[in-house]
Amino acid sequence: MNCQEAIREITDLLDKEESPKAKLVREHLEDCPDCRAYFEEQQQLFDVLRQFPRIAASHQFGAKTMNAIANAAAPETQTTGNFWHLQKWHRWTLATCATALLFLSLPFLPGHLGGGHFSGGNAAFSVLAQSVDAMSNVQTVHMTGRMRTIPGDNFELIGAQYDFVPLGLWSQYNPRRWRVEKTGRMVVMDGQSSTLLISSTNQYMKASPQAGLVEWLRPLLNPEGVLQNELDSAEAKQSDATVTEADGIATMTIRRKAEGATTDSWTKNKSIRESDHTCIYQFDSATKRLKSLRVMIHADNKDVVLLELNDIRYNEAFPDSLFALQIPKGATQLVAPEQMAAPASNLLGPQDVAKYFFNACAQKDWNAVLGVYPAKTVPDSFKNYFGHLTILSTSIGVPFKSGLYPGYFVPYEIRLSDGTVKAHNLAVRNDNPEKRWIVDGGF
């Protein structure tokens, strides 16, 4: 190698991955003081430049970006489009309430299909029946959208005060496999079992394919079934629906009242079913298939969009990798109550469970915590948060039931080791075959 060639290739010595020629350049440098001096100058300057600091993304950047991605999943015509139909309908309802009262005894507010492609005597029946039929030959469904919830928390929790997080659902019918995910949490059912992964706390859980790990979202894995239920509900006169059609899209709006016990409002508006809500289904007039779904809750005299699935694709080919979930290293395992290694005994009821749980945390007795916390080990994030807490006097309140939750809520007030006072309701339940009391959330 001569000097000219060596100079031309000298950058290879500054590369991350040395090329085969680098060896020849080195050999040349050993014999050539001029080229060696040139290389040393280049190297020196390279090192000077490397001293300029690199910056990292700010702490909130990741969360802000995922929120922006969730917003990107919003429909392009958010403030117009079908929302306009709903607004118009509401105004109409209010302005002509006397007339509307006449309609309330009917199963539906009458829809009008002015020249559309859906046909039949009643618009809602027609749309639902034809859509159920059209969905029956679907092999896969892929839904993308967003939901107002807390990243990492369960799929049931919603809240008008939360930001949107992105949401994805994949459902394959044969063989039956599905995947549901949002920021910080995902569940994959690979045909043999369901696996829940909570990346925000690095916890996972293995369960049967039928396990209810995706809560309210589960029915959406079978949209044909959802529409069939809506049709059943309409035929049984249990729902209040209206249909409009424009631009090749039929929009069906169904309103429902909150379900669950009304003695306490703690769970009100914390899940779709426990909220007064409106489902807005959109159907493609040509294919009759579901095109989008929007759910709004009515809270504090406002309509707030809580869930949007505005991109629904059918019969995509899903790769096997979509249903293969690798458990990250160091992840701790959550278990079903009946799989708990050393469940606490002699607990008299929900208040007793709460006292036991917080006392164990205060003493950092993590084995005792596992007596009511269904996991194989207590994650470090949990230990750091609850370690050495102080239970404030008279801070464990009277348990109460609320909404659809099958267990109890126990009010508590604790002081964490950093001095923060936390007042919340601990969720405890024993509705499992072994009747074991477990702490289910609320911390």
Place this chain on the structure above:
Amino acid sequence: MLTTAQQIEGWPQTVAQFERLVEATQDDLVNFAFHQLGNRDDAEDAVQDVYVQAFRERIQRKQVTEVRLYLFRMVRNRCIDHHRARLRHPVEPLIDRFASNEDAFSEVAEQEQAERLNQLLDGISKQQAEVIRLRVLSDLSFADVAVVVGASLPAVKSRFRYGLDKLRRALQAKGGTR
């Protein structure tokens, strides 16, 4: 770094994959954009826009395998657009942001460093400066730099060498190193 599986699978399609992608690449991309644009706010805005675009175009980009480099390229293009827009609409003076930003002191320190580097690189061509930034500050190999800037590998190495030569001569003229 992205996992091998993700590189093979191609462009992320799921929320969890996007979450991992953001976590794995955010620092590198923000750092790259910062050295292109000179301040953190603009850099983070540019990178966030790129992730959102990556999400919106996830179906079309399904077959892309070099995800990380593709993102660098998208950030590069976004920064070029930003520079053009800035020429048309000059940015607000730093002092205006200083009044409302609690992190202004660290921002100023970061910005001073960026300005020092920009002053250093001002004397060489934009293409040479870009290659130097990508190789030195983003720690990409020359082969990766070639992908990001859309040039051949020899061209990238040549730009780098000529850039360093010119920089060294400028520093020597000012009485700097050597």
